[in-house]
Amino acid sequence: MAEKLLELKNITKKFSGVTALSDVSLEIEQGEILTLVGENGAGKSTLIKVITGAHEPTSGEFWFEGKRIEHNSPVLSKQLGIGVIYQELNLMPQLTVAENIFFGKELKKGLILDKQAMQKSCRELIAELGVEIDPQAKVSSLSIAEQQIVEIAKAVSDDIKFLIMDEPTAPLTNNEIDKMFEIIGKLQKKGVAILYISHRLEEVFQISDRVCILRDGKHIVTLPIQEIDKQGLIRHMVGRELGQDYPERTEEPGGIVLSVKGITNNRVHDCSFDVRAGELVGLAGLVGAGRTELARAIFGADPVKEGTVFLNGQKLKINCPQDAIRYGIGLITEDRKNQGLLLNKSIAFNTVYASMRSVCRMGVINSAKEKKMAREYMDAMDIKAWSQEQTAKTLSGGNQQKVVLAKWLATNSKVLIFDEPTRGIDVGAKAEIYQLMRKLAQEGKAIIMISSEMPELIGMSDRVLVMRGGKIMGELSKEEVTQEGILTLATD
């Protein structure tokens, strides 16, 4: 194919003695899509930061368009034509689409901004990507998917030659993902090389030309995608064979634990369902279908207009999360960092936080009891940290999620609602979370799992409820559930 666009030669990066990248070499050609996979901590972010100039490599060479770049910097990499789209979007929500795209490079007539020219050129840019977004719309009024497209349009308007995309599809629905892939295809045709990072292996097979696997800061292998299968990919990523993906139920579920009848508020409408002890019920639907909203309504995080929740036949009065927790309902939120954890606080602090009462007497904390409790859950969850005093923000995504789980197990919940429990978590930790969820079900807890990852939802659930537009559209048993079946119910 075409010539080499970017070349990394023997890049090593050390942080105060710890090697984050070790002797990594990589080359990308024009118009090529190279996916970068690896568990959390494999060195993907460090590699990106070396390319964008945020990190100076300890040793090794960086070549771009046949020229050696000696001192890369964020400014220089931008000038070279390297763009990045991060998971967290970097748009200004109060400004319009056009203002965002031309931020810092506004078109002017003399001293005055040429708004019409900017809007026109913005419309063209977006049309080129095959979508329709009003250039005058405020970014805050757009969906996440549309915002990402604006980011891409912004990058394209910079005449990029090389685009890094860090898990762009994580917050997107399947339809939106297809759209995103079309856009990526268009960029590729224009000759833009793309370095694509994803935890979703299906995607990797869908869009890659080649795949590069990192593990523990080392380059394991780079292969054309045709030469590897999913198992092989996972094997390289974790360095070991993963057993069965999804643990199966071994015992019949018991009686009905949670019964939801006619829950209605401004986001969900007349939702009713039951969950039995030992059962793991999946909640499927596209983003915006009302799954999270239903969970939050049951949990008392959002107000409920009508409907009741029964626990073991007892009618519950839930006005706030505190009530739900007292009854034994827990919600593991999808937004771990903003809603699940106190990032600046220790593992112990987080673990005990929702069940202070059990380590307190008359409001006074029994520290010995607290430490013991934190220790027990840290061991039970196999949280990898050097001490229970380590702050949550220093943990990997998987370990953070385990801390959240520990917090909810400590409350002795009978019902646990998992909202996207494996988002942003590496393959190894995912398997552990699956095992844990199954084990909890086995112990007699009633479990609801919301997930946008179809294989996980189908693999884990004993039964799948499908939502659309705030309503439960139907139910699929373990035997009849398929991706197509879910999608048929989830779309109009």
Added chain:
Amino acid sequence: MRVSDTKKGKKIKTQGMSKFAIWIALVVLMVFFSVASDGFLTSTNLFNVLRQVAVNGIAAVGMTMVIITGGIDISVGAIMGVASVGCALLMGTGLPPAAAVVLVLLLGLVIGICNGFFVYEIELPPMIATLAVQTILRGATYIMTGGLPVYGLPKSFNIVGQGYLGPIPVPVILMAVCVAVGWFILEKMAFGRYIYGVGSNMEASRLSGIRVRQVMYGVYGMCGAFSALAGVVLLSRVNSGQPKAGEGYEMDIITAVVLGGVSTSGGEGKIVNVLIGLLLIGVLLNGMTIMNISDYYQRVVKGVVLLMAISYDKLSQKRAKKAV
């Protein structure tokens, strides 16, 4: 895991450094003033420093809690004023001092709860809400007194601000008790844990079943009550109800709390370090007074110290963010 280990290690180190830094600053300052003036290093003067610190120290306990929740309370000086004058007027009606003090503490609590209402329910920025309350209270204080000092306090009331227990001034003992109470709440009680938690992440706290409303009302209410107590001590010390009492004190208190390492973005801070921050400010002001530096210059210095302390706090937050 090794990566996070070193990060944590670094963080401990910098935290240790900053804790050290304030101790060192205190010692350096004390040595400086001891050398530069004869009057500084005498036991009378050192107790003087403690006595001067005591009023602010009592109010700082409440302020520390408020700042840990990520808020701020600009109205503490005005609460001191209204409590001071209110207490004087109540005693003037013949009410026993003890009853007057209790009433005034309740008043402080109620004012604090009002602050909490505007901050939590109406979601006003704490700075603005308490600034408005400050203005209202100061106005009320002038109305209550007609702008004139209230004299004629009962003799027995003197002990609160001027008395001694053995060699130790009563205000200092009161401050010690308040700091101990604050320490106990923050370090040993579930409620204190919730204060840190709410300051660290309010939404996650709510979803963990924490009664955030109670925490917010509780913290602002306590801040009001501690400030009222500080006002009472101030009243007894100056022996008259001054309508200007406590004016501008909030700045000294905030400076001390931030110097003590309580992060203005919430969730972090230790009350013991705030005590050091208080002493630092106290020594600074006392030393400058002894060296005959005018109040005008002292104000400039105080402002500079506050700016430095807040900048340092902000910079260490930035560094911590970068490390992750």
